Amino acid sequence: MSYNTNKNLGNRMDLPEIENRCKSYWARENVYHYDDTRSREETFIIDTPPPTVSGSLHIGHIFSYTQTDVIARYQRMSGKTVFYPIGWDDNGLPTERRVQNYYNITCNPSLPYDANFKPEHNEKDKSPRKEVSRKNFIEACEMLTSSDEGIFENVFKNIGHSYDWNIKYMTISPKSIRVSQESFIDLYEKGEVKSIESPTMWDVTFQSAVAQAEVEDREVQGHFHDIKFKIEGSDENIIIATTRPEFLPACIAIVAHPDDERYQKYFGKKAIVPLFETAVDIVPSEHAEKDKGTGIMMVCTFGDAADVAWWKQSGLPLKQIVGLNGCLLDVTFGEGAFTSNNPDQANHYYRQLVGLSTKQAREKIVEFLRATNALQCEPRPLTHAVKFYEKGNLPLEFVSSRQWFIKLQDKKEQMIEYGRKIKWKPQHMQHRYEEWVKGLNQDWCISRQRFFGVPFPVWYKLDANGNPDYNSPIVADRSQLPVDPMIDVPNGYTEANRGKPNGFIGDCDVMDTWATSALTPQIAMDAAKSAKVSLPFDVRPQAHDIIRTWAFYTIAKALMHSHTIPWKEVLVSGFILDPDRKKMSKSKGNVVTPQHLIDTYGADSIRYWAARARLGVDTAFEEQIMAQGKKLVNKIFNASKFVFNIVENSKLKGVTAYKAHITAPMDLSWQYKMSQMVKQATEAFSTYDYATALETIEKRFWDFCDNYLEIVKKRAYSEEDSSAVASLMQTIDTFLSVFAPFCPFITEEVYQVRPWSTEEKSLHNTSWPKVDSFAGIIAQDSVLYDTASEITAEIRKAKTAANVSQRVPVAKVDISAPEGVISILRQGLVDIENVGSIQPNALVLRPSTELSISNILLDLSAIPQKTA
């Protein structure tokens, strides 16, 4: 079916109609289909970022995704088949959080499945969250993500992104889970993944371990507490400054710097922890700094990351007092590691802390300290940086638990080496990557104690007492994948063995969402089902905030799985900033949503706005650029309509092989400029510099409308001249092609209804113009056109200065120019006289060393009557 049976541009541009017509035509004709019969050399492969569907789609996404689409469209026109998948990142904590809020539910894995439960959204529902089973919760997640994905898909289609929608994936789909679990098994077999019990950064709200990359520092208000510790066997006190006095019960040592003279005398002695009467060693350690706090500090398990590091090398027993929910555990002094010189007193105080949050416990302990005169002075306020999970509201705790880790610390050098094999655009983004790799100090914790994610394909044997054996897990066979170990059963067992002595249990954790996102190339390859789609891909577009996560983890996985870089180039887009130059984000409440902008300005105008910005450059949101885009789109429409009209009234009506008619020197001179434009735009695109390409094209286009079109207008309308008409046809065709990656809608519309169109084919499946194709229709240079433009400008200036209409005739004008230029000018004199309304014989050419236009005399008697 053809694009538009009317074959008519119409008088006014109707953008919504044009956009709808294009969208259905492109879908109908499968215009953006990936052709797997083409060779790898003829294929351009993009590792599209799957957007997080739980977030809101804002104009910043449209910005960066459109930049990629412009590149994809150029590559397609330049002769490659483009593998351009789209996926949704829908698994993980962000989705769970959204689902919890949206349906007012929370997951309790111990509950049985309720087949009748239907999640419902009710904004007014302020009741406590309803607890639902794991399966019900996952179903609710699937329900909401699928509707969110529909909304995203529509916006992306509305903005004209040329994904092949046949290769769409979801990170939570069974296929992705299979790829992700295969990755896990491969790394397990290679010994790159390990499960260990270790203190881990722990979010108490979501009750899950988190990885280094998900942690951010926040400045918070806190207090210094100066606490008196007695020296055992003496009347002396030392003053320990701490922001976390609630960790007094977990104190394992007191440390000061070995060189600190103030405390030398105490090394080897013991200090008595107030309230709990625990005797702890005072030891020298480089870990302490002389000029921080009082220079002497307590080590607890665990107040911060430094405590963890110190404890690991100390060999001292663990005193875990904070539980997984962030509340103080029930421990008894006088038992195990919790030694005390006075267990009764210690327990008297500690009993009052059990079950309190760390914050509540802190306040309580301060009361006790104050009452027992153990505070040197009242707490002193300070602001300090504290680690938070990036999506959490409470500080992280360090809690010892069993987690899966992927070994990364032993690969830092290789990671840097691989990073250098990849081209980064802009180049400086590679520094960010390297700095991150250099600063890496933990392996990658990939297990999350959550529900909506990729399960570990792992079970554990239970011994005769029902205790799991974590040291030799049962890993699923590849043929079983995807598996959910909470539902599926390992080979050699039956469901009846689940949870029974000598039976098995499934690993109930899910993987970090990045463990799956880092496999987008592998997931896309799986979806492609074609050997042509292979590593390394051509480009990975992404934003700079996730270099340390997405880019880093993807490089890590490609390295471990196949010893290759995942892509040849990373194209890093900038952010859209609000007018205060702050990053646009939902949490800041400064988000601009795209759909109303698309409705207001049209998709092509939004795309124009996005394509104006260079890669990696953060840009302030400026709606006027979209208005500028709309003017351009309108101009493309009107200039085309005008040329169509000329063609319809010319001898070339119905002629498709128009090129041979371009013979007039002025037209050849203009086509030279067009060929230069194509050359420059092509060069810019070859380094993915779409913005420079657009700038070049747009500049020439306005030049065309303002000058060339005016210069040839009269000649094009004349009966005997075909050159001008043919040149206009050639010009329109060229502009449609070069604007196509930027403004796919208006260009397709114009292309399809050209009176000289021949084939039923989308513009977007045609070829990008080649400089060679201008052979035979260009002059050696553009001197004639440039000089004519200059003369035209001078005459316009004179008329403006005289406050008269541009249509006022010129009675006399002297043009001095070098001999060579004069002879060239004579070839286009008619056009110059036409555009300037210069009377016959009024233009006088004189030889000179340089061009000058002077003595412009206007025939004021011929001023057109002004209408009242």
Place this chain on the structure above:
RNA sequence: GGGUGUAUAGCUCAGUUGGUUAGAGCGCUACGUUCACAUCGUAGAGGUCACAAGUUCGAGACUUGUUACACCCACCA
């Protein structure tokens, strides 16, 4: 404290390897426009290229330092 980037007209941004009088769009001012387009056109005003020193015949661009802003990392008693 470390790293990276940015600083050019009222605003948003270009400015290639150093080279005449530093550009565009918007905004502002003036004028014009029946003949594709008022979603138009022509022109004008508007700049100590953040600051300082240096290299050079010549610096918006190169070097060094300073300041401001942004992002990333670290510290976080």
